[in-house]
Amino acid sequence: MGEFRYEPSQYVPFRDVEAIKRCRAIKREDIDKHPNPQFKIRVVKDADVPFIFLADMVGRITRAADEGRPLVMILPNPVPLYRQVARVLNNLRQDCRHLHLFAMDEYANEKGEIAPDTWEFGFGHAMKKNFVASLDPELRMPEKQVHVFTNQNIKDYGKMITDLGGADICYSGPGWTGHIAFVEPDAPEFDAPLDEWMKMGPRVCTLSPFTLAQNSLHGSFGMSGDLSAVPPKSATIGPAQVVEAKNRHDTHALGVHQTATSWQRLTTRLCLHGPVTPKIPGSLLQKLPTNVYVSETAAMNIEPNWDKGY
Numbered sequence: 171m172g173e174f175r176y177e178p179s180q181y182v183p184f185r186d187v188e189a190i191k192r193c194r195a196i197k198r199e200d201i202d203k204h205p206n207p208q209f210k211i212r213v214v215k216d217a218d219v220p221f222i223f224l225a226d227m228v229g230r231i232t233r234a235a236d237e238g239r240p241l242v243m244i245l246p247n248p249v250p251l252y253r254q255v256a257r258v259l260n261n262l263r264q265d266c267r268h269l270h271l272f273a274m275d276e277y278a279n280e281k282g283e284i285a286p287d288t289w290e291f292g293f294g295h296a297m298k299k300n301f302v303a304s305l306d307p308e309l310r311m312p313e314k315q316v317h318v319f320t321n322q323n324i325k326d327y328g329k330m331i332t333d334l335g336g337a338d339i340c341y342s343g344p345g346w347t348g349h350i351a352f353v354e355p356d357a358p359e360f361d362a363p364l365d366e367w368m369k370m371g372p373r374v375c376t377l378s379p380f381t382l383a384q385n386s387l388h389g390s391f392g393m394s395g396d397l398s399a400v401p402p403k404s405a406t407i408g409p410a411q412v413v414e415a416k417n418r419h420d421t422h423a424l425g426v427h428q429t430a431t432s433w434q435r436l437t438t439r440l441c442l443h444g445p446v447t448p449k450i451p452g453s454l455l456q457k458l459p460t461n462v463y464v465s466e467t468a469a470m471n472i473e474p475n476w477d478k479g480y
Contacts, residue, residue, distance in 0.1 A: 247293035256304035294318030
């Protein structure tokens with residue numbers, strides 16, 4: 171049989187061929203095995219994923235209220251599921267005035283100007299619309315406890331979280347590049363050795379072309395591959411805020427509209443079992459106590475399907 175050798179494209183951020191080959195070969199039955207006992211990987215049914223996320227949020231919110239303590243949450247976006255979280259909290263008549271919410275990231279333009287929370291395609295807007303505004307008014311947290319990135323607070327965003335004792339929970343899920351939040355592996359703004367990188371805080375950074383492609387499939391941008399619709403930069407928390415968080419909840423369950431196609435399948439293996447490196451930002455979680463949930467679709471073996479073309 172003929173053989174053809176090649177290196178990954180120069181545009182691929184993580185290019186260690188042997189590490190990729192090893193991770194690509196990880197089978198479904200082995201994906202939840204990890205030498206760090208505090209890095210807990212669970213493979214769950216695809217249909218269960220949103221309920222696990224919902225239950226975790228509601229459980230943390232109600233327990234913190236029962237214990238009379240504030241709850242600081244770093245939240246990803248856009249997440250329509252927040253509407254269901256709010257619906258459950260409304261039905262429970264759960265007072266949410268103890269919550270302090272921080273948007274994980276936000277889009278920015280080519281000048282580094284951060285999108286306002288009034289921009290309907292923005293992440294801050296999505297968090298406020300889907301979660302905060304969906305809570306009954308008498309149950310909502312004060313507006314001053316709902317934090318989104320702005321041009322004015324970007325330099326203090328990390329300190330704002332730290333001053334509250336750090337996040338009690340940081341929710342995440344890797345992008346195609348393995349990014350956590352919008353901490354991109356090929357962003358010059360995050361170019362540093364691992365030890366230094368782990369201490370880096372919020373900043374505006376350049377989005378990877380792969381992230382532009384991924385996010386062009388979001389519902390908000392028409393799900394049509396419109397690369398020009400996605401802003402070129404972002405404001406984001408840094409690795410330091412992930413490290414500082416008391417708890418982490420990481421979800422790997424992104425596919426293409428309930429089909430077996432998933433760009434996340436290899437990314438998941440690299441994040442969970444590849445080397446810990448800024449070139450795979452989500453790999454940082456391997457060093458930290460983290461609850462990881464991988465859908466059955468994301469956990470599927472990586473192998474050719476000769477009956478499929480595009």
